[in-house]
Amino acid sequence: MRVDSIKNGIVIDHITCGKAMQIYDMLNLDKLDCTVAILKNVSSNKMGKKDIIKIDCDIEINFDVLGFISPNITVCIVRDGKVAEKKHIDLPEQLTDILHCKNPRCITSTEQDIHHIFRLTDRENGIYRCIYCDTKA
Amino acid sequence: MKNLIDILDLSTSEIEQLIDTANDIIDNPDNYRKKCRYKKLATLFFEPSTRTRLSFEAAMMELGGNVLGFSEANSSSSAKGESVSDTIAVVGGYADIIAMRHPKEGAPLVASMKSDVPIINAGDGGHNHPTQTLTDLLTIKREMGHLDNLTVGLCGDLKFGRTVHSLIAALSRYSGIKFVLISPKELELPSYVKDAHIKANGIPCEQTTSLDDAMEKLDILYMTRVQRERFFNEEDYLRLKDSYILTPEKLKNAKENMIVMHPLPRVNEISTAVDSDKRASYFRQAKYGKYIRMALILKLLEVE
Ligand SMILES: [Zn+2]
Numbered sequence: 001m002r003v004d005s006i007k008n009g010i011v012i013d014h015i016t017c018g019k020a021m022q023i024y025d026m027l028n029l030d031k032l033d034c035t036v037a038i039l040k041n042v043s044s045n046k047m048g049k050k051d052i053i054k055i056d057c058d059i060e061i062n063f064d065v066l067g068f069i070s071p072n073i074t075v076c077i078v079r080d081g082k083v084a085e086k087k088h089i090d091l092p093e094q095l096t097d098i099l100h101c102k103n104p105r106c107i108t109s110t111e112q113d114i115h116h117i118f119r120l121t122d123r124e125n126g127i128y129r130c131i132y133c134d135t136k137a
Numbered sequence: 138m139k140n141l142i143d144i145l146d147l148s149t150s151e152i153e154q155l156i157d158t159a160n161d162i163i164d165n166p167d168n169y170r171k172k173c174r175y176k177k178l179a180t181l182f183f184e185p186s187t188r189t190r191l192s193f194e195a196a197m198m199e200l201g202g203n204v205l206g207f208s209e210a211n212s213s214s215s216a217k218g219e220s221v222s223d224t225i226a227v228v229g230g231y232a233d234i235i236a237m238r239h240p241k242e243g244a245p246l247v248a249s250m251k252s253d254v255p256i257i258n259a260g261d262g263g264h265n266h267p268t269q270t271l272t273d274l275l276t277i278k279r280e281m282g283h284l285d286n287l288t289v290g291l292c293g294d295l296k297f298g299r300t301v302h303s304l305i306a307a308l309s310r311y312s313g314i315k316f317v318l319i320s321p322k323e324l325e326l327p328s329y330v331k332d333a334h335i336k337a338n339g340i341p342c343e344q345t346t347s348l349d350d351a352m353e354k355l356d357i358l359y360m361t362r363v364q365r366e367r368f369f370n371e372e373d374y375l376r377l378k379d380s381y382i383l384t385p386e387k388l389k390n391a392k393e394n395m396i397v398m399h400p401l402p403r404v405n406e407i408s409t410a411v412d413s414d415k416r417a418s419y420f421r422q423a424k425y426g427k428y429i430r431m432a433l434i435l436k437l438l439e440v441e
Binding site: 112 | 221240261
């Protein structure tokens with residue numbers, strides 16, 4: 001299987017080992033027609049083991065999802081076989097419509113047409129809280 | 138500032154300003170009787186709270202304004218009603234400012250996102266109740282003369298008591314504060330409140346199950362209700378409830394200038410025999426609630 005010869009696409013690198021499938025699901029990559037490769041347990045000098053996802057087409061990605069699932073991800077945008085852009089993804093300040101609040105007393109449980117928003121309240125421990133009720137994500 | 142949703146929306150200097158205005162209103166009520174002429178306050182109470190609603194309405198009336206609004210008979214009926222966004226879209230066209238109480242946490246924040254007129258959170262479920270906290274701060278300022286360098290005892294249900302959580306958040310920003318947390322094990326202050334405010338600000342804090350042991354250290358004793366329904370069994374409730382009832386006997390060890398506060402309504406956690414003690418501040422506290430709400434309405438309506 002050739003997975004390293006992307007022409008125009010995206011490489012999501014340095015994914016915490018075991019998190020690749022979760023990213024695959026949250027980015028809805030199953031909806032894509034192009035080639036998508038998931039590499040698991042790849043040896044890495046920096047991390048010991050890591051996961052990688054390679055997507056062989058140019059799509060818009062929600063970087064907040066990536067940062068939330070696995071901080072310290074690197075995203076490479078590949079154009080004409082070369083890395084055109086490299087982005088280091090950190091924990092996002094805010095998550096909009098990515099998570100839903102689990103608190104049944106939260107207004108998000110009844111109000112229609114409302115954005116579900118979580119804010120990073122503790123970067124060190126990666127803790128997000130619902131902006132409406134302060135419940136932990 | 139356009140809305141008041143959470144007490145921490147206000148800086149300490151904004152709180153100071155509100156307290157100054159409230160003090161001026163108390164001293165010179167005549168100067169304020171026409172400040173809000175032709176203005177309307179809507180009190181939208183999706184959950185009943187007669188005291189809070191009356192306090193808001195009295196505040197607006199004393200400023201020469203008018204009030205309109207509704208109060209749902211029980212909190213469940215609002216669940217079937219229209220959305221918060223729709224209600225606000227309609228009422229925003231009738232009123233200049235809105236005080237809203239809602240059983241769902243975060244409802245006033247949603248309202249503030251949709252509204253063109255200022256929104257005041259008058260209590261959202263067990264979450265926030267910032268005008269109660271402002272009331273508490275005005276009370277402390279008037280009764281003690283300052284908001285810093287105080288040993289504050291919080292007694293009763295510290296687990297579910299949102300007034301306690303907000304007061305801790307607000308007081309944690311002042312220097313020289315010490316907290317003494319007095320509660321049964323079952324109703325201890327949640328660790329996230331401790332972490333976010335007490336630990337984060339390096340505030341000295343003691344935890345005890347005995348009101349008697351704590352009494353002599355306190356400058357302020359903030360009492361809350363220990364509710365029967367918070368306990369898993371009747372036996373625990375009966376065993377514990379009496380140890381958190383304030384009586385003249387228990388007050389014997391207290392400082393002469395200590396004050397006793399309570400968000401009211403009380404059930405039996407403060408014996409009525411305490412009412413005549415000069416340290417009992419809770420009825421004055423309720424009255425201060427009106428004045429601080431007047432100050433808040435003036436600020437949000439930007440009335441000079
Ligand atoms: Zn929530």
